[in-house]
Amino acid sequence: MNAQFRALDLEEVRKSISKLDKFVGPSGSPRRRYRTIWISDIHLGTRGCNDRMLIDFLDHVDSDTLYLVGDIIDGWRMKKRYYWPERHNAIVRRIMKRAKRGTEVVYIPGNHDEMFRQYAGMNFGGVQIRRSAVHVTADGRRLLVLHGDEFDAVVMAHRWLAFAGDAAYEFLMKLNVVVNAVRRRFDLPYWSLSKHAKHKVKNAVEFISRFEEAVAHEAKTRRVDGVVCGHIHTAxxxxxxxxxxxxxxxxxxxxxxxxxxxxxxxxxxxxADEIAARTPKHHLRAVA
Structure with a gap:
């Protein structure tokens, strides 16, 4: 009888620990909960994807609603060469697990994963596929949610140029991986070479500004209060x-x-800043 009670007590302890785990991330920091999360331009299937950092993010946050705002899987690159490490499976599993346990997951495909646009209006494993959506915030504002490639004149009017630009961008991403591998060896935090380059190049800055104006104009036309998009890799x-x-x-x-x-x-x-703030220097190389 005593052994039976000890077994029951042990089971209760295990359940308690399991419940507690849901509120704590792998780093020991409390898991944050938000009403809504928007992420985009993950580019699974490429070496440029910061998969370790995204896994760390997903393991430290929760939300009632999760929007995947396009370019989640990079179909353009995967047509040229196959690259799919286990970490990319881990990201997909984490997203599907959220949908299964009740998070509203809305997937709005972009230009790199446009093959999924044909399934707009359908639901796969709790993941809703949409061409666009209107999100109502807690304070009553209506936000148009779309990927944004519709407003990229290069992608829409000169598709061949978009692919050429994508090849140049892929080279910059590979260089970015090398730069950050060196930085990790010196216990330096993650730094984006390509992001730095974009802010230094006048034409890139002008393009971003025109893109933002075009998307905002579309939101005004649709009579909403704001817009959420991705596509240009500039938060x-x-x-x-x-x-x-x-x-x-x-x-x-x-x-x-x-x-x-x-x-x-x-x-x-x-x-990257969040990780750097909570991670000792000698552990940065394991996460970045």
Whole structure:
């Protein structure tokens, strides 16, 4: 009888620990809960994807709703060469697990994963596929959610140039991996070479500004209060008159996410900075 009671007590302890684990991330930091999370431009299937950092993010945050705002899987690159490490499976499993346990997951394919657009309106394992969506925040604002490639004149009008640009960008991403491998050896935090280059090149800055204006104009045309998009790998919050423009960034260069707090307040999370703030220097190389 005593042995039976000890077995029951042990089971209760295990259940308690299991419940506790849900509130603590792998680093020991409390898991944060948000009303909504937006992430995009993960580019699974490429070496440029910061998969370790994204896994760390997913293991430290939760939300009622998760928007996947396009370019989650990079179909363009996978047509040329196959690359799919176990960490990319781990990311997919984490997303599917959220959908299974009740998180509303909305997937809005982009231009790199456009093969999934034909399934718009369907539901796969709890993941809703949409061409676009309108999200209502806790404080009553209506936000148009779309990937954004619709407003990229290069992608729409000169598809061959988009593929050429993608090849050049792939080279820059490979260089970015090498640069950060060296930085890890010296216990330096993650730094994006390509992001730095974009901010230094005048034409890139002008393109980003025109893109943001075009997306904000579309939001005004659709009579919503704001817009959330991805596509250009530049996290941003800007106001154009009555319209608020949000870009959730990417998980190749900036490693950022857009989140909505339960009072409707919006915030851009820079996850590389979050890791650097809580990780001792000699452990940075294991995460970045």
């Amino acid at each position: 941003e919050e800007r106001r154009f008159g009555d319209i608020v423009y949000y870009n959730d960034g990417d998980w190749v260069e900036g490693c950022t996410a857009l989140v909505e707090h339960f009072d409707g307040r919006m915030e851009i999370l820079h996850w």
